Amino acid sequence: MKLKMIELFAGIGGFRLASDWVGGIETIVSVEINPFCQKVLKKNFPNTPIYDDVTTYKPTSYCDLVVGGSPCQDLSIAGVQKGIIKGKRSSLWFEQLRIYKESRATFLIWENVAGAFRNGFREVLRSLSESGYDAEWQVISAAALGAPHLRERIFLIAYPTGLQFSKEPSTWADQIRCQVAIASTYPFSLREPQPQGGKQNKRRRSSNCIAKAITDTNSTSSQGDRSAERSIAKSSNIGSHSRLSHWASIEPPVCGVDAGLPNRLDRLSALGNTIVPQCAVVPLLRVKYLASLLQ
Numbered sequence: 001m002k003l004k005m006i007e008l009f010a011g012i013g014g015f016r017l018a019s020d021w022v023g024g025i026e027t028i029v030s031v032e033i034n035p036f037c038q039k040v041l042k043k044n045f046p047n048t049p050i051y052d053d054v055t056t057y058k059p060t061s062y063c064d065l066v067v068g069g070s071p072c073q074d075l076s077i078a079g080v081q082k083g084i085i086k087g088k089r090s091s092l093w094f095e096q097l098r099i100y101k102e103s104r105a106t107f108l109i110w111e112n113v114a115g116a117f118r119n120g121f122r123e124v125l126r127s128l129s130e131s132g133y134d135a136e137w138q139v140i141s142a143a144a145l146g147a148p149h150l151r152e153r154i155f156l157i158a159y160p161t162g163l164q165f166s167k168e169p170s171t172w173a174d175q176i177r178c179q180v181a182i183a184s185t186y187p188f189s190l191r192e193p194q195p196q197g198g199k200q201n202k203r204r205r206s207s208n209c210i211a212k213a214i215t216d217t218n219s220t221s222s223q224g225d226r227s228a229e230r231s232i233a234k235s236s237n238i239g240s241h242s243r244l245s246h247w248a249s250i251e252p253p254v255c256g257v258d259a260g261l262p263n264r265l266d267r268l269s270a271l272g273n274t275i276v277p278q279c280a281v282v283p284l285l286r287v288k289y290l291a292s293l294l295q
Contacts, residue, residue: 002026003291004061006103008054008068008096011274012040015067015109016048018280021186024288025065031057036266054095059103065287066100069111069153069275093120097127100158107159107290109283111275114139114152124156133158136172138283142276145184151276155283157290165293172286183281 003025007015010030019025030041031051038050051057054068070093093110100108110124128135135158142151157172 003064003288004028005065005067006059006063006099006105007031008057008066008099009070009092010037010041010050010068012037013045014275014277015280015284016041016045018186018277018284021277022281022284022288025284028061028063029057029059031068036263054092054099057099059099063103063105064291065107065109066096066103066105067109067111067280068096070096093124094127097131101131106163106294107157107287108133109287110154110156110158111280111283112154114154116154121154128158132161134161134163138172138176140176140180140279140282142279144180145276145278147276151279153275153279155279157283157286159290163294165290167293169290169293175286175289176282179282179285182285183278186278186281 005015005019005025005027007013007027007030010016010032011034013030016027016030019027027045027048029051030045030048031054032038032041033052033054038052041048041050096108096110112120116124125135135156137154137156139152140155141147141153142149
């Protein structure tokens with residue numbers, strides 16, 4: 001049975017694309033206020049309803065998962081850093097929490113910049129705890145998947161306190177290396193065909209790696225440990241031609257000038273605000289694993 005997902009702050013559908021890659025997840029609603037991003041969503045995912053405002057959206061049916069990255073402008077070190085409570089845009093996190101509770105979803109994924117650790121993350125954890133949810137998190141960078149830029153992002157997964165599992169789940173830190181290995185096999189553009197042969201075998205080996213991690217009862221890793229991310233970056237062969245060639249192949253031939261591209265500023269803004277779909281694959285794999293253990 002597929003998990004039903006609501007995508008908030010959808011942008012151009014980074015989580016949606018990642019969920020299609022992972023499989024077993026159906027996006028039933030996207031919520032996005034930007035008109036250009038709405039056009040992109042309608043073009044690429046024409047069968048998914050789109051709502052335009054998280055402050056007025058009210059879920060009308062049960063879902064399993066709510067995902068979204070509330071605006072980061074008040075949290076990023078590049079911004080004014082007003083924080084989640086005082087920041088007009090970043091305070092939209094509380095709308096995400098409201099929708100999560102009203103939808104009666106089991107899981108939530110919240111994504112944001114690493115700068116949120118300084119002026120917003122504590123409030124996210126406090127509001128989740130007061131609402132009766134536990135949370136686990138990891139920092140995942142695009143560089144860990146071979147991109148020529150760092151782009152560190154927090155991915156937090158929440159679920160009800162006392163949620164009953166059929167067995168004790170393996171920690172996320174135990175699984176994340178294998179999940180990153182799987183995520184790195186997915187295509188780097190919508191036009192690139194799905195991997196065949198070698199990449200399929202790599203994905204299969206990575207899946208076996210996760211299965212091994214799940215059955216490992218001797219681990220001492222803890223949730224939220226950034227050392228896992230550092231070890232991934234060291235072992236991911238970042239900077240090699242083979243890892244970067246996929247990214248370089250979709251780099252635009254002209255940068256910094258108009259070049260006659262329609263909606264150029266809208267495109268750049270949408271790309272700058274979106275998540276890297278390969279990074280979103282990692283928490284989605286974790287949610288699918290946790291969902292498989294529900295009693």
